[in-house]
Amino acid sequence: MRDLGREILVQSLRQVLPENGGPDSVLTVTGLRSNLSDDLVLDIPRLTLSGTGISMVLGTNGAGKSMLIRMLHGLTKPDAGRVIFTGGSQAMVFQNPVLLRRSVFANLKFALKDQRLSRGDRAEKLAYLLELAGLKGKERQSARSLSGGEEQCLALACALARRPRLLFLDEPTSSLDPTATHRIETILRQVALMGIKIVMVSHDLGQVERLADEVIFLNRGRICERLPVESFFSGPDSAEARAYLSGQLVL
């Protein structure tokens, strides 16, 4: 995978992402409830995600993190409640990269399909997206023959190709090596700086410290804490979050 210099990263993202100054995206959740299992209910009375920055969703396995972002992104319907999103488009990157059985190039082209671009603009965007994914020279290769890290970088590039104002990521680096993780974190940090709201699930506390602006801590389907990252690590209010940080919280 080619190294990604900051200048190239910024230039590529400028070409790919929506311009700053557009309408702020706001996602509002009210009265969201859904059964996760027989004795566990996802219960989010109110949640607003707006502005920019990276919100990391933390919690034990089975706390409802992935289900929450699936519902926020509209992939799963809640049993009750509403999720309203205004101000642009969304995209999501999954834990296991989902790629079409096509070439790298064709996957990126598919991600651009909703944008009405001239042939020249499309070619230019594709070149920047390939640069972002670190896959220049591999554009004709089958996407499913890439390494895990390359696949996830391509999946992220495909998500960014859709010019999201709100980007969801569900443990995107959980099975990646440090090099691929570093590349994805570098891209995400810059994406957030360019005005895109990021909501990401992670189990990696080091990654949370490196990336997050705020932490949304979920326990047994409920939001226990929503704090700036420094406050969360220096001393969370809830006993559950303290137990989680000390490795003693189990579902």
Add this chain to the structure above:
Amino acid sequence: MNGFADSLQLALGLILSGDADLWAIVGLSLRVSLTAVVIAALVGMPLGAVLAVTRFAGRKGVIVLINALMGLPPVVVGLAVYLMLSASGPLGVLQLLYTPTAMIIAQVVLVAPIITALSRQVVEDMHAEYADYLGSFGMRGVRTIPTLLWEGRFGLTTALLAGVGRAIAEVGAVMIVGGNINHVTRVMTTTIALETSKGDLGMALALGVILIGLAISVNALIAGMTQASARQSYA
């Protein structure tokens, strides 16, 4: 009756000499069966895809029915199509009985359930894999079908080839609705049946060799497609 060795020698002679009658029969067989498979695919693939991505009351019953129709006895299909196309039948006015078109219709009825059932399975597997990804693009239900059909192209090609195998080797239905008329509706399978009963094993064996060759080719293609599909899935 000729001995087997003589018959085989005669058969190979017919094949290698480019016997006009023999190759006309092979040509008609391919034309009828391939046309039937194309029509069955145009019906079966979209139908299978819709069954794969939609949920409605009675869906499971429809799937069971289509799966059951894969094993339709050709002679029963032949009889049903015969009744439809015969002079006193509802489509008798079209005067299609004992024409290649009648044989195509019968083979479409035989092959369409196979292509529908296999397409449903292929598209359902693709749907399980890509529903979230396409949902992220706002694509749901029937809107996902073109993408899922393309992603399942290797599996669908296998379904098509299975249809070709069923059509080209079928004898009962085309015999009933085609009538096995020389130079009009005589295909490989019906000719083999006729020539064997007449004791002319040379022609029957020649067509049998070609038919087996086609069957092996189709199965080799299916095996190749399955391998290619597996490579795409797990690479």
